Amino acid sequence: MTLLSAKTRYYFQRILPFGIIWLVLAWMFLSTEYAALGDFAHGPKTAIKVTPLILLFACSAVFVIGCIVGVLEVFFVNRLFEKRSLPQKIIGKFCIYAVLLSILILVSYLIAASIEMDTSIFDKKVWKRYTEFFFSITYVSTLLQVGFSLLLSLLYAEISDNLGSQVLLNFFTGKYHKPTRESRIFMFVDMKDSTTIAEAVGSTTYFKLLQSYYYDFSNAIINNYGEVYQYVGDEIVITWKVKKGLNQNYCVRCFFDMEKALQNKSKFYLRKFGVVPQFKAGMHCGEVTTGEIGALKKDIFFTGDVLNTTARILGLCSTYQKNLLLSKELVKQLSLGSEYVAEDLGSPQLKGKVNSINVMSVEQVSQ
Known part of the structure; x- marks a missing residue:
């Protein structure tokens, strides 16, 4: 007796690679940053200090975000652009996901900051930290990393649609x-x-x-x-x-x-x-x-x-x-x-x- 139905298994196999792509890229970005800085203690003050708990949360969050993109792509967004050319698909989807991911970055940063500062997510200090982050080079770097991950996963989606997963x-x-x-x-x-x-x-x-x-x-x-x-x-x-x-x-x-x-x-x-x-x-x-x-x-x-x-x-x-x-x-x-x-x-x-x-x-x- 199989635990998953054929249809559930099929969609699971289509969605899971999105989470894996985002997670692997996150590890690559983190490793590159560590190699450039020597250690995370010398990073910008707006960056969340990497501790084992923060690292676990970050990896889980990135994987979940990738899977969310996968779910939206497989069940909803792709259908909106079925009859569009490849450039129109990529640009249109990118804009939709950019809005969604901006919200997710906000939520993820607030949670990570509250974990690091050991206080409530609604604490003024957490929100002040986010304001500093929003106007910092760290935010720009985060956007570039998220944008690259998004672009790569969208290209994967198009190749998968054409070749078959x-x-x-x-x-x-x-x-x-x-x-x-x-x-x-x-x-x-x-x-x-x-x-x-x-x-x-x-x-x-x-x-x-x-x-x-x-x-x-x-x-x-x-x-x-x-x-x-x-x-x-x-x-x-x-x-x-x-x-x-x-x-x-x-x-x-x-x-x-x-x-x-x-x-x-x-x-x-x-x-x-x-x-x-x-x-x-x-x-x-x-x-x-x-x-x-x-x-x-x-x-x-x-x-x-x-x-x-x-x-x-x-x-x-x-x-x-x-x-x-x-x-x-x-x-x-x-x-x-x-x-x-x-x-x-x-x-x-x-x-x-x-x-x-x-x-x-x-x-x-x-x-």
């Missing part, structure tokens, strides 16, 4: 710096009649439809521990490590949750685009080699026969008029129970492959 983590940890063999489940998802829809609504409207289409899949993918490998036009490739995908049938459940998400938004799609998109999917599992690849642009790349086979299984959806097809090899490893019905469709010859593969359709039993 899991891919970015793999790059930082060097997990796939050397090719690694691993067993994975892949699901190739393709929009039905996409060419007809694109011609009917026009390229600009179709692009907006794709944005909504992919966005509405997000919760289903997150809740079922899926990882988005690629967006290719109107096709999306989702992957799981085998153990995770088989657990509670997450890989199969993801498909039907995605289907339900579009059904729940059918009125929205009809009103805005005049059509409700539908999709089909093929699934298979097997061993792949995973690693970083690329000369002008690095990417995490999967290679192996399993991807080609999955693509061919997807192509059979139209032949059999089914929305979801799986290899029998994958179905045998699942525990579908009474929630799903599987139908054996035989062993068709897959295009471009010498050996045939046994294919099955899976449908969800109506609740």
